[in-house]
Amino acid sequence: MAELRLNFFQRNSSKISQAVMIIILVLITSPILLGYAWLILRSFSVDMVHGFIPTKLTLKNWRFLWQEMKGYPNIWRTFLNTFWIALWVMILEALITSMGGYALSRYDFPGRTSMLRFILVLHAFPSISLMVAIYYVLKVIGLLDNLWGIILLKASLEIPWGTWVMKGFYDGIPWELEWAGLVDGYGRFEVWRKIVIPLVKPGIAVTAIFAFLSGWSEFVFINTFIFSQNAWTLSKYVKGIIGDFRFADYGLLTAVGLFYVIPTIVFFFFVNKYMIKLTIGGVKG
Numbered sequence: 001m002a003e004l005r006l007n008f009f010q011r012n013s014s015k016i017s018q019a020v021m022i023i024i025l026v027l028i029t030s031p032i033l034l035g036y037a038w039l040i041l042r043s044f045s046v047d048m049v050h051g052f053i054p055t056k057l058t059l060k061n062w063r064f065l066w067q068e069m070k071g072y073p074n075i076w077r078t079f080l081n082t083f084w085i086a087l088w089v090m091i092l093e094a095l096i097t098s099m100g101g102y103a104l105s106r107y108d109f110p111g112r113t114s115m116l117r118f119i120l121v122l123h124a125f126p127s128i129s130l131m132v133a134i135y136y137v138l139k140v141i142g143l144l145d146n147l148w149g150i151i152l153l154k155a156s157l158e159i160p161w162g163t164w165v166m167k168g169f170y171d172g173i174p175w176e177l178e179w180a181g182l183v184d185g186y187g188r189f190e191v192w193r194k195i196v197i198p199l200v201k202p203g204i205a206v207t208a209i210f211a212f213l214s215g216w217s218e219f220v221f222i223n224t225f226i227f228s229q230n231a232w233t234l235s236k237y238v239k240g241i242i243g244d245f246r247f248a249d250y251g252l253l254t255a256v257g258l259f260y261v262i263p264t265i266v267f268f269f270f271v272n273k274y275m276i277k278l279t280i281g282g283v284k285g
Helices: 002-043 060-065 075-106 112-124 127-140 147-171 175-183 188-199 201-216 220-225 234-242 250-277
Strands: none
Touching (some): 075 201, 075 250, 147 201, 175 188, 220 234, 234 250
16 A cells, blocks of 8 residues: 555655746747747737737838848848858868867877866856957958958857767777778778768768857858958847947847747757757767
């Protein structure tokens, strides 16, 4: 009888715990969901009554998709600039971190431990503190007001942490697999390319995903080091529309903001299976 009561309390305790977790998740996500709901409604309405009820539906706020906005660059050129930055940040980071992580995991060289610590220290520094130095460097090498300057800058700041993450994935691969490849006559590069890389593809995927999203959402460096409208990205386009917030066209602003968010939602829809299966430094069973 006591055992039945214990099982009963255990089952009820589990249900209560699940209910509490659901309530907490609802409370946390509700403001975010309400914010996006308001964004969608406002982007298709002339005005909002009581802050949340649309008065009249319209497509006027989306006019930037088919006509030039006075004082702003072409939205599709701006979209391509944003995609270009995100794509190349992803490519550079995935390529360099996949090699750097392997070197840190497999090679024992002088200063290796110090380098690992230094990588963490580098990532701890706020990038905003480097603005003056970055401005000087970009000006000297001729990449100020240039998308490639932003790409190289963003990738260089993301690579240390990405290399550390990739090291964790390489650490999870047994040495015996590489020794078997060496015994079969492969060189170290061939072992890395043909045996190790296929095993760490999930790690490369998650590093590339975060790199793409980081490049897509970049604002501070673009706002600071990009001056010509031809090199604007969507983040600076949104900032340009805000201007003086007292006179901002909030219908246009919400439409452009939603347009900025949609590609990341689509991107996440295709890659979420990797995000769910992965933890930093390994794959969930």
